[in-house]
Amino acid sequence: MNIGEVAAETGVTAKSIRYYESINLIPPAERTESGYRHYTERDVQTLHFIKRARGLGFSVAEVAELLSLYRDRNRASGEVKAIVEARLRDIDGKIAELEGIRGTLRKLADRCHGDDRPDCPILDDFAGAN
Amino acid sequence: MNIGEVAAETGVTAKSIRYYESINLIPPAERTESGYRHYTERDVQTLHFIKRARGLGFSVAEVAELLSLYRDRNRASGEVKAIVEARLRDIDGKIAELEGIRGTLRKLADRCHGDDRPDCPILDDFAGAN
DNA sequence: CCTTGACCTTCTAGTAACGGGAAACCTTAT
DNA sequence: ATAAGGTTTCCCGTTACTAGAAGGTCAAGG
Numbered sequence: 001m002n003i004g005e006v007a008a009e010t011g012v013t014a015k016s017i018r019y020y021e022s023i024n025l026i027p028p029a030e031r032t033e034s035g036y037r038h039y040t041e042r043d044v045q046t047l048h049f050i051k052r053a054r055g056l057g058f059s060v061a062e063v064a065e066l067l068s069l070y071r072d073r074n075r076a077s078g079e080v081k082a083i084v085e086a087r088l089r090d091i092d093g094k095i096a097e098l099e100g101i102r103g104t105l106r107k108l109a110d111r112c113h114g115d116d117r118p119d120c121p122i123l124d125d126f127a128g129a130n
Numbered sequence: 131m132n133i134g135e136v137a138a139e140t141g142v143t144a145k146s147i148r149y150y151e152s153i154n155l156i157p158p159a160e161r162t163e164s165g166y167r168h169y170t171e172r173d174v175q176t177l178h179f180i181k182r183a184r185g186l187g188f189s190v191a192e193v194a195e196l197l198s199l200y201r202d203r204n205r206a207s208g209e210v211k212a213i214v215e216a217r218l219r220d221i222d223g224k225i226a227e228l229e230g231i232r233g234t235l236r237k238l239a240d241r242c243h244g245d246d247r248p249d250c251p252i253l254d255d256f257a258g259a260n
Numbered sequence: 261c262c263t264t265g266a267c268c269t270t271c272t273a274g275t276a277a278c279g280g281g282a283a284a285c286c287t288t289a290t
Numbered sequence: 291a292t293a294a295g296g297t298t299t300c301c302c303g304t305t306a307c308t309a310g311a312a313g314g315t316c317a318a319g320g
Contacts, residue, residue, distance in 0.1 A: 004267065014268085019307060034315060036268060045258065052256045057231050060306065070253045080252050081244035084235055091232045095225055101186050102221045105214055114211035122210050123200045126182045128175065134296060144297085149278060164286055166297060190277070 001039045003029075010047040017047065025050065025064055058087060131169045133159075140177040147177065155180065155194055188217060 007014045017037075020026045026046055029037035049070065053063045062083060069075040069083075111121040137144045147167075150156045156176060159167035179200065183193045192213060199205040241251040 002268075013308085015308065016306085018269095023306090034268085036315080048258055049256045052258070054306095056235060057228075066253070066256065069250075070257060073248060075248050075250070076246045077242050077248060077250035077252075078244045078246065080250045081239055081242045084239045084242075084252055088232060088235050088239065091228050091235070095228050095232070098187075098221050098225050098228075102218060102225070105186060105218050105221070109211055109214045109218065112207050112211045112214075114208045116206045116208065118203060118205055118207060120199075120205070120207035120210045122207075122214055123196070126179045126196065127200065128178055128182070132296075143279085145279060146277080148298095153277090162286095164297090166286075184277095 001044070002032075003037045003039070006039045006044055006047065010044055010051055012047050012051050020047075020050065020060075023060070025060060025067070056087075057091070058083075062087070131174070133167050133169070136169045136174055136177065140174055140181055142177050142181050150177075150180065150190075153190070155190060155197070186217075187221070188213075192217070 001009075003014045003017055006012075007017060012020075017026075021028055021037075026043070029039055029043065032038050046067070049067065050063055053066055054060070058066065065083060066080065069080050108122045108125055113119070131139075133144045133147055136142075137147060142150075147156075151158055156173070159169055159173065162168050176197070179197065180193055183196055184190070188196065195213060196210065199210050238252045238255055243249070
């Protein structure tokens with residue numbers, strides 16, 4: 001398969017596939033005589049793995065770790081779980097932060113009448129008024 | 131005040147202050163004879179405003195809009211509120227996305243024993259096993 | 261055989277919002 | 291006078307790509 005077919009099948013763009021190759025997330029693809037990249041079913045599976053992990057918010061660096069654990073038939077599942085737990089803590093922190101912000105903004109927005117008048121508690125707050 | 135003093139007082143780094151000037155978020159600072167930037171109390175207030183808005187997750191572009199509304203004594207509070215409501219929708223979307231991911235990862239992590247054995251439902255999932 | 265259009269190749273530049281660090285200049289204190 | 295510490299500009303690096311340019315390749319149709 002060439003890169004376009006793989007892109008269509010995996011949902012990873014050709015640009016991204018080349019990018020992943022350039023940063024060594026995936027090994028360099030085989031080339032046809034004319035220089036086109038050529039992929040096997042195994043490469044497609046790897047890209048599915050990457051897409052899934054990226055979709056769950058893992059950074060490319062984390063995906064690289066996960067992939068290397070995936071390829072190591074002797075890995076300890078504890079290592080994988082540790083990465084996932086770290087990501088979960090990260091997510092919990094982000095959700096908490098966003099909820100805090102949401103609470104603040106919700107209160108400010110509710111106190112702003114939001115019409116043509118210039119009076120605005122939101123801007124007053126940002127400007128430091130109490 | 132020097133840039134360093136302003137940085138200390140506002141919590142915005144000198145680097146960021148120069149950056150904000152470079153992108154015209156704030157007007158160019160006055161300069162002393164020798165070229166040092168010189169700030170007034172008003173500049174400090176503006177930076178407090180920026181810091182507050184950035185801390186609530188508004189992009190620099192949004193902060194620029196908010197600042198210009200803040201400076202316009204005739205603005206309609208509705209414009210401000212619209213920006214905040216848009217940000218709130220954005221936050222709701224992000225929280226929902228993160229909660230979805232969290233649910234998925236939580237389930238996967240709970241099914242992984244996380245010890246020295248290689249067997250790992252997390253990697254199985256990423257690899258496409260059902 | 262030639263052309264056309266859809267692919268493919270590499271390369272560069274841009275994105276958001278700065279942080280790091282270099283080289284050179286200024287200020288303040290001793 | 292000199293040392294320490296602040297400031298200046300400038301360029302690179304960060305994340306994970308996307309956009310686009312210039313040019314080679316492949317398959318189909320006339």
